[in-house]
Amino acid sequence: MRITEMALSETYVGNPLVEKYLRTKNVPTKTCTGCGIGIIENFVLNAMLELDLTHEDVVFAMGVGCTSRQVFATFKGDNVDALHGRAIPVVTAMKLVKPHLKFVVFTGDGDLAAIGNNHFVHAARRNVDMTVIMMNNMNYASTSGQHAPTTPMGMVLQTTPYGNDEPMYDVCGVAVAAGGTFVARHTVLQSRPTINSIKKAIQNVGFSFIEILMPCPTYLGRYALKSSDAVACLLWIKELARTGEYKTGVLHEATRAEFSDLKRQTIEKAQAGRSAEGPAVIMS
Amino acid sequence: MTASAPEKEAKVREGRVFFQQGNFAIVEGAIAAGCRFMAGYPITPATEIAEMMSRRLPEVGGYYVQFEDELGSIHAVCGASLAGAKAMTATSGPGFSLFHDGYSYAIKNEIPLVVVDSQRVGPANGISAHIGCGEFYSARYVTHGGNYETIVLAPNSVQEAFYLTIDAFNLAEIFRTPVTLLTDKVISDMRETLVIPPIENIRCVNRISPPRDQAFINFPLGTSQINYPMQVVGEHCGGLGVCVAPYTHTPMGYAKEDFETQEAMSYRLINKIRDHRDLILRYEKIVDGDEDLILVSYGAVSRSAKTAMAQARQQGMKIGFIRLISLWPFPEELFTWDTRYLVCEMVYEGQLVREVERAAPDRRKVHFLGKSVELFRPSEIVARIKEVFGQ
Numbered sequence: 001m002r003i004t005e006m007a008l009s010e011t012y013v014g015n016p017l018v019e020k021y022l023r024t025k026n027v028p029t030k031t032c033t034g035c036g037i038g039i040i041e042n043f044v045l046n047a048m049l050e051l052d053l054t055h056e057d058v059v060f061a062m063g064v065g066c067t068s069r070q071v072f073a074t075f076k077g078d079n080v081d082a083l084h085g086r087a088i089p090v091v092t093a094m095k096l097v098k099p100h101l102k103f104v105v106f107t108g109d110g111d112l113a114a115i116g117n118n119h120f121v122h123a124a125r126r127n128v129d130m131t132v133i134m135m136n137n138m139n140y141a142s143t144s145g146q147h148a149p150t151t152p153m154g155m156v157l158q159t160t161p162y163g164n165d166e167p168m169y170d171v172c173g174v175a176v177a178a179g180g181t182f183v184a185r186h187t188v189l190q191s192r193p194t195i196n197s198i199k200k201a202i203q204n205v206g207f208s209f210i211e212i213l214m215p216c217p218t219y220l221g222r223y224a225l226k227s228s229d230a231v232a233c234l235l236w237i238k239e240l241a242r243t244g245e246y247k248t249g250v251l252h253e254a255t256r257a258e259f260s261d262l263k264r265q266t267i268e269k270a271q272a273g274r275s276a277e278g279p280a281v282i283m284s
Numbered sequence: 285m286t287a288s289a290p291e292k293e294a295k296v297r298e299g300r301v302f303f304q305q306g307n308f309a310i311v312e313g314a315i316a317a318g319c320r321f322m323a324g325y326p327i328t329p330a331t332e333i334a335e336m337m338s339r340r341l342p343e344v345g346g347y348y349v350q351f352e353d354e355l356g357s358i359h360a361v362c363g364a365s366l367a368g369a370k371a372m373t374a375t376s377g378p379g380f381s382l383f384h385d386g387y388s389y390a391i392k393n394e395i396p397l398v399v400v401d402s403q404r405v406g407p408a409n410g411i412s413a414h415i416g417c418g419e420f421y422s423a424r425y426v427t428h429g430g431n432y433e434t435i436v437l438a439p440n441s442v443q444e445a446f447y448l449t450i451d452a453f454n455l456a457e458i459f460r461t462p463v464t465l466l467t468d469k470v471i472s473d474m475r476e477t478l479v480i481p482p483i484e485n486i487r488c489v490n491r492i493s494p495p496r497d498q499a500f501i502n503f504p505l506g507t508s509q510i511n512y513p514m515q516v517v518g519e520h521c522g523g524l525g526v527c528v529a530p531y532t533h534t535p536m537g538y539a540k541e542d543f544e545t546q547e548a549m550s551y552r553l554i555n556k557i558r559d560h561r562d563l564i565l566r567y568e569k570i571v572d573g574d575e576d577l578i579l580v581s582y583g584a585v586s587r588s589a590k591t592a593m594a595q596a597r598q599q600g601m602k603i604g605f606i607r608l609i610s611l612w613p614f615p616e617e618l619f620t621w622d623t624r625y626l627v628c629e630m631v632y633e634g635q636l637v638r639e640v641e642r643a644a645p646d647r648r649k650v651h652f653l654g655k656s657v658e659l660f661r662p663s664e665i666v667a668r669i670k671e672v673f674g675q
Contacts, residue, residue: 023524026538055525056520059517059518064530069539072527072529072539073527073529073537073538073539075525076524076525077520077524077525078517078518078525078526078527079525079526079527079528079537080363080366080517080526080528081527081528081529081530081539082359082362082363082389082530083359083385083386083388083389083530084530086355086356086359086385086386086389089323089351089355089356089357089359089360089363090359090360090362090363090366091363092349092356092360092363093321093323093349093359093360093361093362093363093364093367093369093371094363094364094366094367094517094518096321096347096349096364097321097347097363097364097367097368097369098367098368098517098518100518101517101518118352118353118355118356119352119355119356121352122351122352122356263347263349266342267342267345267346267347269342270339270342270343271342271343271345
């Protein structure tokens, strides 16, 4: 069966997780051959299955870019796709209004580390209970291969014809420094450690951040690695992790008061003080 | 809903009486309307709204969050509303420019919310603590892309700021769209009598959610239906759950970038407001039918204009008065009479005057008086009236 036929078929079953968690009409998506997004989505579904979570327990949020386009509306349950870089403030507010829910944010490196960086840093500082999964393909692939803050120095892409002259952004380092309470970094080749990290991140009551390096044969492969072969990209990623140039594993774990809990404490404080001081206007 | 402010004031004489700021009235109006989430960012002259909300919202079980910037604020308000809370944010011109990002998201995805813009002198930071009303058009064309209509309300007193804030929340729910309360430095900061009626006398429109686990079309494209239910995040109402996309969407909320979907979605956003503009239209009009000139204004300027009208009438001139309370959709029907119009505005280039020129039968009879930084003295307006008559 061709991909397009599969996409139109309602009875497509490629994986038992699909039946349980996905809107079968909307999968498979239109990712390029060799893209890592599907692999990472699979990790998340596995983590949910192992944690015994249903689609009613988790709200999925996204931004703009390859990541968001491919995962949006694939999940049963709530799919909130925000504007470029803005998934985190949207989720911050939703967490206050619906504190019993778990929130998973799918974002790309451009979406989070560039345009959404300010929100990311402050959500980590506030320790808002959400799991942010940054799928790092080291470039803006949705717009066909421009350099991102996560692009290694010297790399040739569509906007760095003479080689990237900007230093690379250590996003995990910033997540730790800003106050995130679970920070991990993996590659798509490390399935079990990544699933374990996603489970820990979802269970952590606070701001969890996982960076997952994934292949982009279509743009990063073609322009920077001079090969759009998916396996070549994966081998390059594997080598980065093996040599320690790209440090993987759980980088930081901590326990700290969570944002929505603190906000509810504020409400209790305000309501306790209400009788003593008296509000400006009494409302029911 | 088209009752003018004085009629409304007459209805409520009982209630608690305050001598307070416009910003206070906006805060209490929001709380009375059921607002339980505010994302703020300090900016003169809207700062007091953030300050007072940070105290009042927790008292009523709501949340105030001060975001890292106005971009964070407007998107957080979208998130809170998607999750079922009535939500608002408040700013002035420089922050309003940053709202354009999230405002488009809220318009497209039919998310009810309220934005308060207390106008000050611009462009850029201008003069922070002085009046200027340069967001007449930018409140209408609040974001890129076109294909939408907006609802904008403008109070001219502290009491009216209270009622219009409640109206703004109600209209947002009725139309499932963001509503801008376009006030200005003078109304925000000045103090006058405010009567807050008992809560049971205030009519609030609350969110309607579709039933749980039943297939539901969240976006009725191709219709102009209002009072339409809205899927809420986390409540699994309407079957599979909410889908909200940044791209052009299908009735189910799925992203679909094609001509037919774009056309259906655009006409939904435009017609739901155009077809029910009578619910939005609000104005104050003092016209007897024999006037030689009608003063046109909105917001704080209308207070100078009204006094100027009284002074000119005392001097024997036949002067009328039109004050817009709802600015957008623009009330063309107020300007069908073929007479002279003098539009007074707190900008030098003239914005409202262009719309009046468009609506009036003879644009050569539409005149303009512009100023910035300081409100008109009534004598300045009377002098301009004489000048127009001398022409």
